[in-house]
Structures are given as structure tokens and as C-alpha cells.
Amino acid sequence: MLFPETMKNPHFFLLFIFVGMFLLTYTSCVHEPILPTGFPIDTTGNPPDTTQIDTTKKDTTTSSIKLCDPDSVYFEKDVLPILISNCAKSGCHDEITRQEGFSLTSYENVMNSGEVDPFDLDGSDLYEVITETRADKIMPPPPNSALDQSEIDIIAKWISQGAQDLSCTEDTTGGCDTVDVSFSGTVFPILDTYCTGCHSGNDPSGGVNLSNYEGVKLATDNGRLYGAVAHLPGYSKMPQGGTKLPDCDIAQIKSWIDNGLKDN
Numbered sequence: 001m002l003f004p005e006t007m008k009n010p011h012f013f014l015l016f017i018f019v020g021m022f023l024l025t026y027t028s029c030v031h032e033p034i035l036p037t038g039f040p041i042d043t044t045g046n047p048p049d050t051t052q053i054d055t056t057k058k059d060t061t062t063s064s065i066k067l068c069d070p071d072s073v074y075f076e077k078d079v080l081p082i083l084i085s086n087c088a089k090s091g092c093h094d095e096i097t098r099q100e101g102f103s104l105t106s107y108e109n110v111m112n113s114g115e116v117d118p119f120d121l122d123g124s125d126l127y128e129v130i131t132e133t134r135a136d137k138i139m140p141p142p143p144n145s146a147l148d149q150s151e152i153d154i155i156a157k158w159i160s161q162g163a164q165d166l167s168c169t170e171d172t173t174g175g176c177d178t179v180d181v182s183f184s185g186t187v188f189p190i191l192d193t194y195c196t197g198c199h200s201g202n203d204p205s206g207g208v209n210l211s212n213y214e215g216v217k218l219a220t221d222n223g224r225l226y227g228a229v230a231h232l233p234g235y236s237k238m239p240q241g242g243t244k245l246p247d248c249d250i251a252q253i254k255s256w257i258d259n260g261l262k263d264n
């Protein structure tokens with residue numbers, strides 16, 4: 001028989017293996033969506049689920065570890081807090097008001113708004129309005145302050161990377177540091193990311209101003225600040241309309257409060 005004879009030749013044998021591997025690889029990849037080059041490819045084989053968004057719980061299990069990559073933009077972690085704090089205020093693009101007919105409170109809502117064109121910055125109205133210079137066109141409208149450059153950069157990068165709903169797990173192998181917590185180094189950056197869009201300026205939401213130490217200190221009266229971020233019964237759940245803060249952030253805020261609200 002031809003087959004066993006040729007297989008005795010090591011060259012034919014190797015060729016046979018290579019062809020076999022090529023066919024296997026080719027047929028198993030053929031259904032994969034083609035992504036533009038330079039795009040971070042999900043090597044876990046689990047494409048991000050864009051059909052159903054569960055904003056009620058975060059994946060904190062360590063079994064499906066996909067550590068955050070500093071070059072990728074993660075919607076819930078990086079983009080949503082900016083939108084919630086600056087655009088989804090009540091009276092604007094929140095679930096109730098739906099100014100201009102859309103809300104910006106979840107991935108699904110943002111994509112359904114028609115304001116985002118994946119990979120195409122110029123075609124994305126969302127990007128256009130946040131970078132607008134004319135006072136009657138810019139979003140958020142005055143007297144709200146414009147997004148700062150780092151926030152605009154995150155949104156631009158997210159759209160350029162395909163406006164995906166990627167998620168990741170923070171590297172907590174070093175644990176959550178609740179000992180070395182300072183106001184300026186830890187607490188304020190958290191509040192600035194998630195809260196100051198609503199809680200700053202001349203007319204901060206609920207009369208609570210979180211844009212400086214004095215205001216934050218006042219907000220801790222009667223356990224309000226911690227109650228709000230930890231979603232304790234009897235307190236308004238904050239960030240309003242958004243996802244609960246990561247557990248580590250909440251623990252760090254608590255540690256700072258328990259240690260006497262130092263202005264450090």
C-alpha cells in the first residue's frame with residue numbers, strides 16, 4: 001500500500017503532519033470574526049457578550065481571570081463612570097429623562113443611542129459633542145464643566161478600539177491596600193472618577209459637594225458617604241444610576257473614614 005510506504009520516509013511523515021495541522025487550524029479558525037490588525041484579540045476564545053448586560057453584579061471570581069491590560073479600554077470600568085457622572089445626571093441622559101431620546105446609563109443604551117460608530121471617531125456624534133468648542137453645541141452643556149482631556153482620551157480610545165464591552169479583573173494578587181490610604185492619593189481619585197460629575201459646581205446633586213476635602217468630610221456625617229457607596233439600607237445608592245464601586249474602593253473609603261478623615 002502507498003500510504004504506509006511513504007510514511008516510512010521521515011520527510012513525507014513531517015509533511016503529512018504539517019498539512020494536517022494546517023487543515024485543523026484553518027478549519028477551526030474560519031468562523032472567527034475578522035478583527036482589524038492591531039486590535040487586542042481575546043485569546044480566551046470567549047467573545048465579549050454584547051447581547052445581555054448584567055449591571056447588577058461583577059465577576060469577582062478568580063477562575064476566569066482576565067487581568068486588565070493597560071492598553072485596552074474596558075467599558076464598565078473606564079467609560080461608564082465618565083458617562084454616568086457627566087451625562088446621565090437627572091434631567092439629562094438618565095433613564096427617566098432620556099434627553100434627545102436616549103439614555104447613557106449602560107452599554108446597551110449607549111450603543112442603541114446611535115451616537116457611537118465603532119472604530120470611527122469622526123462618525124461618532126458622542127465624540128463630536130464632547131470635543132465641540134461652540135458653547136451652544138458642547139456636551140455636557142454649560143454651566144456643567146466640559147470633560148477633561150484624560151476623559152476625552154479614554155472615550156476616543158474606546159471608540160477607536162471598536163467601542164466594545166470588554167471587561168477584566170484587576171490584579172488583586174497584591175491584595176487591596178486598606179492600610180496606606182490617603183485622601184489625595186486614594187479617596188479623592190475614586191470620588192473624582194465616579195462622583196464629581198454630579199457632586200461639584202454651584203449646584204451639586206443633593207447639595208453634596210465632593211470636589212474638595214471639606215465637602216467630602218461633610219458628606220460623611222451620619223455615615224452618609226459610606227452608606228451611599230456601600231448601598232446600605234436607608235441611604236441613596238451611589239453612584240446614582242451606575243454600578244456599585246469595586247469592593248476594594250469601598251473598603252479603602254471605609255478605612256479612610258475609620259481612621260479619622262485625615263486631610264493627607
Ligand code: HEC
Nearest residue numbers: 084085089194195198205206224225228235236238239240
Ligand atoms: C448621576 C449623578 C450622580 C452621581 C454620579 C453620584 N451621585 Fe450622589 N447623588 C445624586 C443625587 C441626584 C443625589 C440627591 C438625591 C438622592 O439622595 O438620591 C445624591 C445624593 C448623594 C448623597 C446624599 C445621600 C443621602 O442619603 O443623604 C451622597 C452621600 C452621595 N450622593 C454620594 C455620592 C458618591 C460618593 C458618589 C460616587 C461614588 C455619587 N454620589 C455619585 C447624584 C449622583
